[in-house]
Amino acid sequence: MAARAGMTLIVMPTEAAEDLFPDGLGAAKRTAVVEAAERDVDSIRDRDRELGDSALAASAVALAFEIEHPYNSATSKSMCAREMRDTLDRLRELAPEQEQDADGLDELAKERARRRAGSATS
Numbered sequence: 001m002a003a004r005a006g007m008t009l010i011v012m013p014t015e016a017a018e019d020l021f022p023d024g025l026g027a028a029k030r031t032a033v034v035e036a037a038e039r040d041v042d043s044i045r046d047r048d049r050e051l052g053d054s055a056l057a058a059s060a061v062a063l064a065f066e067i068e069h070p071y072n073s074a075t076s077k078s079m080c081a082r083e084m085r086d087t088l089d090r091l092r093e094l095a096p097e098q099e100q101d102a103d104g105l106d107e108l109a110k111e112r113a114r115r116r117a118g119s120a121t122s
Contacts, residue, residue, distance in 0.1 A: 011065070037064035040088050044095045051094055060087040 017025055037060050045052020063084035067077050 031068040033067050034061070034064045037061050037084065037088070041091070043098075044091050047095045047098060051091065056087060056094075057091060060084055060091065063087065 014025075041052055041057045041061055044057060051057065063080045066072055066080040067084065069077075072080070
C-alpha cells in the first residue's frame, strides 16, 4: 500500500515553533485577525484586568484563530467573524471608559472657562 501524503495542523506557542523550525515560520506565522483580536483584548485588559483575562476575552481570541484556520469553511469563518465582533462589542461595553489625554483644545477650553468665571465675579 502506498503512503498517502497528508497535512497536520498543530497549534503551539510561537516560541516553541521557532525552536522546531529555526529557518523561520514563513506562511505559518500569526495572522492579522489573531493579532488584531489580541490587541483589542490587551486594550480592554489595560482598563480592566479581570475582564481582559475573562473567558469572554479568551473566546474572542479563540474565534480569531478559527477565522484564520485554513481548513474551516467560508460559512464557519463568517459565523466566527460575526460572533467575534459581537463578543468584542460586549467586552467594550463592559470595560470602563478609556481615559482621554488632554489636548491643546481641552486646555484652551479650561482656560476660557476660568477667565469667564473670574470675570463673572468681578
